[in-house]
Amino acid sequence: MEQLSLLELFSPPRRERRKKVPSTRSTAALERLAAAYLAPLRKLRWLCPRRVRVIFNARLRSTLGRADFTNVTVELNPHLLDRNPQELVPTLVHELCHLAAGPRAGHGPKWKKMMQACGAKPTVCHSLDTSHLRRRRRLWIWRCKSCGEGYPRHHRGARRYRCADCGGRLLVVADPAAGK
Incomplete structure (x- = not known):
């Protein structure tokens, strides 16, 4: 080699x-x-x-x-x-x-x-520190009208989704553009 x-x-x-x-x-x-x-x-x-x-x-x-x-x-x-x-x-x-x-x-x-x-150990995962890496921020928070369950999201588009717990409609409660 x-x-x-x-x-x-x-x-x-x-x-x-x-x-x-x-x-x-x-x-x-x-x-x-x-x-x-x-x-x-x-x-x-x-x-x-x-x-x-x-x-x-x-x-x-x-x-x-x-x-x-x-x-x-x-x-x-x-x-x-x-x-x-x-x-x-x-x-x-x-x-x-x-x-x-x-x-x-x-x-x-x-x-x-x-x-x-190939002369390598068949390890599957690494154990390196990844804390320095940039993480995606969840800017949008949606909340269920019925039960109040919150759903953080990367994108605004959750209009067609429903609450996983009760099936209620979701509303935006944190909007980055409005500064809320």
């Missing part, structure tokens, strides 16, 4: 917060690394994608990575990887094994065998 240093693959920015995702040069290095990790899986006669795109997706929130089966792409979270560069390679391998195992395999036995064939 081609040995690439973590600094070559992914170097954190000098500023505290990054406004742009990493350069395309680092994604090219990650794609070479992805090809190197898929090679042993092909030798074991597992069907693997020939070429995998690796991109940084700044819209990911608490997950380190995601496998996109339709576009044969691994999406990585630049915000979490900025603070935890040691998680880059394990996350890449994790998502590559998802692509190789297929959309129905999940974290099952086939995926676990592929992780072990």
Whole structure:
């Protein structure tokens, strides 16, 4: 397997917060690394994608990575990887094994065998601190006319919904535009 240093693959920015995702040069290095990790899986006669795109997706929130089966792409979270560069390679391998195992395999036995064939531990979840990540604020509060149950929402459009408890109509009680 081609040995690439973590600094070559992914170097954190000098500023505290990054406004742009990493350069395309680092994604090219990650794609070479992805090809190197898929090679042993092909030798074991597992069907693997020939070429995998690796991109940084700044819209990911608490997950380190995601496998996109339709576009044969691994999406990585630049915000979490900025603070935890040691998680880059394990996350890449994790998502590559998802692509190789297929959309129905999940974290099952086939995926676990592929992780072990790549020399990685088949861990499912990370335990990283995500408190620094931006959370969506629920700006709209809807309340049931009948029972008073409140429903915080990201968007205003709840006119066609009813209360889950009693079936009553919902009314806006907090409107960000009106400053209420």
